[in-house]
Amino acid sequence: MFSNPLILLAAGLVPMLVGAVWYGPLFGKSWMKVNGFTEESLKGSNMALILGLSYVFSIFLSAGLAGLTNHQSGIFQLFVTHPDFEVVGSEVNTMYQALMDKFGTRHRTFGHGAAHGGFATILIAFPLIAINSLFERRGWKYIGIHVGYWFITFVLMCGILCQWL
Numbered sequence: 435m436f437s438n439p440l441i442l443l444a445a446g447l448v449p450m451l452v453g454a455v456w457y458g459p460l461f462g463k464s465w466m467k468v469n470g471f472t473e474e475s476l477k478g479s480n481m482a483l484i485l486g487l488s489y490v491f492s493i494f495l496s497a498g499l500a501g502l503t504n505h506q507s508g509i510f511q512l513f514v515t516h517p518d519f520e521v522v523g524s525e526v527n528t529m530y531q532a533l534m535d536k537f538g539t540r541h542r543t544f545g546h547g548a549a550h551g552g553f554a555t556i557l558i559a560f561p562l563i564a565i566n567s568l569f570e571r572r573g574w575k576y577i578g579i580h581v582g583y584w585f586i587t588f589v590l591m592c593g594i595l596c597q598w599l
Contacts, residue, residue, distance in 0.1 A: 441599045442500065446493035448591045450485070456583045468576040496591060502554055503547040503596040505540070509533055547596025551588035559584040 457465050466472070501507045509530070518524035560581050567577045 442496040445496040445591045445594045449492045452587045500595045503550045503592040544593040544597040548589045548593035551592030555585040555588045
């Protein structure tokens, strides 16, 4: 379904790049303070492992967000499990091709994807972060730092995925 799977890898870089700025010069000191971290306490971490796994998880996230931003994936999902889907000229294949010819490029812009990224943050990321944070007895500053990061990240990732995937 993905016309350009390399875009999943590219979009997977977004959390890394945004995180370098967000948790660095922008909110690094605030993030450290709300977590009780010091420069000393962060030393000795295996950053290669942390960054490597974070990138792998970011690629998973790209694949998940692709389905939220690309309406055509829903059409694909409706047809793909039919046994005659790949049989050229079959009824199901013809219906799928007709739908894609007519609607295959609708809502495929960066702005449309960015809007989906904003919605995903508000409806998925924010509640997840807030629920965990409340049980961990974290404050609203902690929640705000992380939700802000995911808002920027999801807006950019979904914009990229919608425009170029």
